[in-house]
Amino acid sequence: MNNDTISYNFSLLAKLMDIHGENPFKSKSYANAAFQLDKLTVPLASLSPHQINGLKGIGETIGTKIVEQIETGELKLLNEYLSKTPPGILDMLRIKGIGPKKIATIWKELEIESLGELLYACNENRLTLYKGFGEKTQQNIKESIEFFMQHQGLFLYAQLEAWVALFEQQWQKQFPHLPTQIVGEFRRQQEIIHQLDWVTTVQADQIATWLTTLNFTLKNIDNPNHIQAVSADGITICFHCTQAEHFYQTVFLNSASEIFLQFWQDNFGNVMDIACKDELSIFAAAGIHPIPAPQRETIAIIEQAREKVLPPVIQTNKIKGIIHSHSNWSDGSNTLEEMATAAHENGFEYLVISDHSRAAFYANGLHPDRILAQHREIERLNKLLAPFVIFKSIESDILNDGSLDYPNEVLASFDLVIASVHSNLKMPLEKAMSRLISAIENPYTSILGHLTGRLLLSRSGYPVDHDKIIDACVANQVVIELNAHPRRLDIDWRWIEKAINTGALISINPDAHSIEGFADTRYGVLVAQKAGLPVEKNLSSFSVAEMKNFLLIQQQKR
Ligand SMILES: [Zn+2]
Ligand SMILES: [Zn+2]
Numbered sequence: 301m302n303n304d305t306i307s308y309n310f311s312l313l314a315k316l317m318d319i320h321g322e323n324p325f326k327s328k329s330y331a332n333a334a335f336q337l338d339k340l341t342v343p344l345a346s347l348s349p350h351q352i353n354g355l356k357g358i359g360e361t362i363g364t365k366i367v368e369q370i371e372t373g374e375l376k377l378l379n380e381y382l383s384k385t386p387p388g389i390l391d392m393l394r395i396k397g398i399g400p401k402k403i404a405t406i407w408k409e410l411e412i413e414s415l416g417e418l419l420y421a422c423n424e425n426r427l428t429l430y431k432g433f434g435e436k437t438q439q440n441i442k443e444s445i446e447f448f449m450q451h452q453g454l455f456l457y458a459q460l461e462a463w464v465a466l467f468e469q470q471w472q473k474q475f476p477h478l479p480t481q482i483v484g485e486f487r488r489q490q491e492i493i494h495q496l497d498w499v500t501t502v503q504a505d506q507i508a509t510w511l512t513t514l515n516f517t518l519k520n521i522d523n524p525n526h527i528q529a530v531s532a533d534g535i536t537i538c539f540h541c542t543q544a545e546h547f548y549q550t551v552f553l554n555s556a557s558e559i560f561l562q563f564w565q566d567n568f569g570n571v572m573d574i575a576c577k578d579e580l581s582i583f584a585a586a587g588i589h590p591i592p593a594p595q596r597e598t599i600a601i602i603e604q605a606r607e608k609v610l611p612p613v614i615q616t617n618k619i620k621g622i623i624h625s626h627s628n629w630s631d632g633s634n635t636l637e638e639m640a641t642a643a644h645e646n647g648f649e650y651l652v653i654s655d656h657s658r659a660a661f662y663a664n665g666l667h668p669d670r671i672l673a674q675h676r677e678i679e680r681l682n683k684l685l686a687p688f689v690i691f692k693s694i695e696s697d698i699l700n701d702g703s704l705d706y707p708n709e710v711l712a713s714f715d716l717v718i719a720s721v722h723s724n725l726k727m728p729l730e731k732a733m734s735r736l737i738s739a740i741e742n743p744y745t746s747i748l749g750h751l752t753g754r755l756l757l758s759r760s761g762y763p764v765d766h767d768k769i770i771d772a773c774v775a776n777q778v779v780i781e782l783n784a785h786p787r788r789l790d791i792d793w794r795w796i797e798k799a800i801n802t803g804a805l806i807s808i809n810p811d812a813h814s815i816e817g818f819a820d821t822r823y824g825v826l827v828a829q830k831a832g833l834p835v836e837k838n839l840s841s842f843s844v845a846e847m848k849n850f851l852l853i854q855q856q857k858r
Contacts, residue, residue: 301369303344309375310334316381333362345370354437357752386415397440398674416758419445424631455493458786475502475858479547483554489594489826490788504541546575556596563599594830604762613829616822621650623840624809629674630655631663633814640681642815644688649844654693654718655704670711689844691715697722702738714850720749729763740772741856749782750790770799779805779839784824796831807839
């Protein structure tokens with residue numbers, strides 16, 4: 301083991317001890333040892349234990365640990381700390397702008413254990429509520445995490461959208477008039493993207509040369525019809541090069557799930573044998589109605605398209621109200637008036653303001669006296685903005701025992717209640733189910749918020765039995781939220797068809813923490829389209845009159 305590794309181990313040990321709140325004198329002595337060993341020019345392995353103990357900044361305790369590393373290749377004490385530290389906390393040590401002390405606060409007080417959660421907390425303005433975290437620190441942390449995550453190779457759909465638009469612009473300039481089409485995960489509106497794919501009639505060697513000038517690193521250059529490259533910011537792209545007569549067939553073959561394609565091939569033969577002028581020709585040749593690329597996922601959708609024309613799916617312009625939003629009464633960044641005015645100006649008919657409930661102290665959740673005050677403000681604004689309506693709501697924490705966060709008389713003062721889990725997310729299936737089912741059965745619950753608590757690419761969420769949750773929501777007339785934040789998209793779209801077939805209503809909600817957050821609704825719509833969600837099954841597509849009707853029925857549950 302060389303000096304660098306030994307020094308690194310001591311430095312990491314010191315940081316971990318600080319994170320775990322150990323005696324600062326001890327951790328300092330290891331940090332100091334690391335510092336001294338860094339400057340040492342002789343290899344430690346060439347020194348006797350006696351000589352090691354005599355080095356500047358090294359005593360007998362640390363000396364023994366140096367010998368231990370030289371002899372065993374390991375530092376037992378460091379391993380002990382590593383084993384009781386979640387990997388996400390170790391990742392945080394790689395983020396600029398946060399030292400061990402801040403990481404300890406993030407972990408122990410904010411209960412955050414991964415970079416994804418931390419990024420989400422920055423976006424929700426939660427860090428600034430803690431000592432030592434100013435606006436600027438929060439911004440720095442946010443930028444560092446985004447940078448770090450970009451280098452992990454996986455991206456949310458929303459993170460790549462602008463990139464794709466810009467790249468296609470450059471492509472157009474370079475290769476105008478030649479057929480090129482984006483396919484793959486992006487065209488299918490997948491929530492997570494591993495690779496961006498295009499089909500083109502441009503020749504592979506031309507693309508390769510051009511990509512090199514743009515600082516892309518070429519990968520897998522052996523296949524002449526298949527150019528794969530990685531951008532300087534870590535995005536993997538792939539070009540499927542083909543002849544003009546095979547263009548649409550290749551587009552088709554790269555725009556569906558594997559199961560879909562396998563079934564297609566087994567039933568309708570090889571698409572390459574079909575002469576086609578567009579993708580529709582492929583469906584016509586098979587004798588089935590067209591299936592949009594985002595819906596090309598399952599065998600069931602092929603069976604459906606065999607029978608009849610697929611019903612239209614929801615579009616973004618069919619969202620009539622913003623349901624689930626936060627103002628600066630809790631952790632949002634805009635005032636209630638700003639949120640309502642913006643929603644009104646953007647053509648929405650209503651805003652459901654659902655700030656956090658009191659248990660969400662980190663989000664400045666509302667105590668009953670502040671609820672009263674907020675309701676007075678809502679009434680004032682409703683007079684001002686009519687016929688636009690602000691509905692009184694709350695995003696009530698589902699407490700550990702499954703109850704909602706207020707007594708019934710307070711819950712009764714809301715037009716509707718969104719119930720969500722925000723605390724004690726680490727729980728086994730049984731516990732999660734009992735909490736959720738209690739909340740669903742509560743007569744004051746109208747919407748179940750972000751069903752699993754997942755944060756895409758960073759937190760898997762607590763385990764749930766989707767079938768049972770859906771059944772309970774139907775039985776209790778509780779709407780299932782499709783939280784449209786691109787990092788949540790929760791309920792997972794793969795469960796939506798089952799939910800609507802069982803009789804559930806879905807609600808595509810932006811969970812907006814600012815005016816800009818309204819735009820996230822679109823990401824919910826994109827995944828809802830994959831699931832074939834029809835507009836009439838989406839609560840946020842209800843007009844204000846239909847919404848009032850819906851609320852009357854909800855009141856009858858109470
Ligand atoms: Zn929430
Ligand atoms: Zn929320």
